[in-house]
Amino acid sequence: MEVSRIGLGCIVFLLSWSHLLLSPSKTWQTEFGISYAQIYLMAPNSNGYDVRLFPSSNENATTEGAVPQVAEQPAHVDAAENTPVVADSNDDGTFTQELEIEQMRSTLEEAIMETRSTPLENRPRLPRIALSKRNRAVVRALNPMLVTYLEASRDLCETDSILFGAALAVCRIIGAKLSTAGRTTGQSSAIPAWRTRIEERIAKARALIGRLICFRSGNTRPRIVRTVRMAFAGTNVSLSQPDIMQKLTERIDDLKQRIAAWGKRIRRYTERSTRFNQNRLFQSDQKRLYKSLERPMVSETGPVPNQADTVAFWRSLWSEPVNHNEGPWTEVVASQCAGITPMDPVTITPDDVAEAVRRAPNWKSPGLDGLHHYWLKGFV
Structure with a gap:
């Protein structure tokens, strides 16, 4: 009776490990042997996925033909037995072990309140x-817990906060790394690191050119002399040699050429970045690209209007009633449009939303709420 409940998969497992179970030379007290002897294989039966390959330590009676249970078990094996198994019927019988259901529920409640x-x-x-079976099993385990929260939701903002809390709970359960700092809602205006390095080189080269020109003009202060010596360090140039002025001019010209090359590099990199962003924007939103190209440059040097002038300007446009004389052509247009059947009202159904979310990329950049499409697909 017990073998019939286990099924074909368990029989194959017993046959594959029969040489270890029956061999007297193998000691099942080792950690390797115990770890495999305590595996719980879940097989489908009439009551669901809850059939054990070996009886637990609490079961004293063993059925006929079953493998005897080991008397002594390490502590870590007992801890593994108490860990629940989250079943995944869509992954061909493979299952993922996660935290206890109550602990997951408390983590979810804490994340939603936060x-x-x-x-x-x-x-x-x-x-x-990662799109792994383990992570998908955690998302499916939290789905029935969200029903109570979603049914009590009053508006879309609260629903969004519930889904974000559920996503945050999943990340904490699986041990994903979360950033402690808050998200920035605006676009980042930080200067790239490569540009900062090049600009620092240009600034140092210009400062050195200024001191070399001062020395060539006759300024012999100790700081200037020390800087000139550092500029010619590693060369055979001495400040006391007769052609030092020519060497200074050559060094100044060399620094100017380097500054020009670095400036061209910055312009070349900036143009390349602009082209890249425009090409990417052309693929995603052509209308936005054309608007950005046609938008004139706004000058911020003009005077800023005060609040009183602004209020008076708009009040003169919207507060005073105006009588419009449309003319006879409005009646002609109204008579022509009288026979046009109005368009049916557009009704957005949950199926429409589900279809739009299904076709969206999982990890596309989220909006202000910070919720990716992956979570909208997972939490049903």
């Missing part, structure tokens, strides 16, 4: 998690 009390700009940045 998200509700945190502004959008202070939310942590959700990382991209």
